[in-house]
Amino acid sequence: MPNIARSIYTGMVGRRRLGLLEPPICERCGAVMRVKARHLAHARLVPESQGLGLILRCPNCRSEGALLVGRDAQAALQQGLTYLSLTRRGRQRAEDAARLVEDVGGPDRLIRDVARRELTLRSLAPERRLALEMAVDERAEVEELERRWKEAEELADIADGMLSTTTELEEELRRLKDGLP
Numbered sequence: 001m002p003n004i005a006r007s008i009y010t011g012m013v014g015r016r017r018l019g020l021l022e023p024p025i026c027e028r029c030g031a032v033m034r035v036k037a038r039h040l041a042h043a044r045l046v047p048e049s050q051g052l053g054l055i056l057r058c059p060n061c062r063s064e065g066a067l068l069v070g071r072d073a074q075a076a077l078q079q080g081l082t083y084l085s086l087t088r089r090g091r092q093r094a095e096d097a098a099r100l101v102e103d104v105g106g107p108d109r110l111i112r113d114v115a116r117r118e119l120t121l122r123s124l125a126p127e128r129r130l131a132l133e134m135a136v137d138e139r140a141e142v143e144e145l146e147r148r149w150k151e152a153e154e155l156a157d158i159a160d161g162m163l164s165t166t167t168e169l170e171e172e173l174r175r176l177k178d179g180l181p
């Protein structure tokens with residue numbers, strides 16, 4: 001019974017559409033690519049100047065039809081890896097994967113290594129795929145933190161602006177007070 005539940009769940013995750021704002025158009029056949037998580041088994045991580053690049057295979061003509069970059073690539077990669085880690089061959093001990101991330105010198109190195117080989121996600125060894133999943137999750141967290149820090153800095157700048165106004169006000173008040181008999 002748990003196996004049936006698991007395969008139903010895996011099927012559900014696999015049928016989920018990619019959470020992109022706009023579905024990409026296939027460069028080969030011109031079709032709107034309605035990519036689901038399970039289609040990402042054929043996606044390839046490639047080096048990109050702006051970080052991550054993910055080449056998607058078109059569900060219609062089955063050729064590589066679109067390149068996702070940045071946040072889209074990252075989100076799609078996470079979705080695909082989540083699906084693949086649920087499939088039978090993807091189950092693997094998490095410690096092995098964590099060690100693999102450490103062995104290659106951290107999450108960024110691992111992502112770069114995989115991207116350089118330009119393999120499909122499906123053809124990665126299960127523990128390497130899990131390691132990649134961890135690395136991408138970790139990097140997403142770091143980027144989220146950086147975004148929040150930037151926000152905090154911007155808020156601090158605004159607060160500084162208000163503070164200087166307050167100081168000016170205080171000086172004005174002091175001048176007024178000093179002027180009083």
Ligand SMILES: [Zn+2]
Nearest residue numbers: 026029058061
């Ligand atoms: Zn196509």
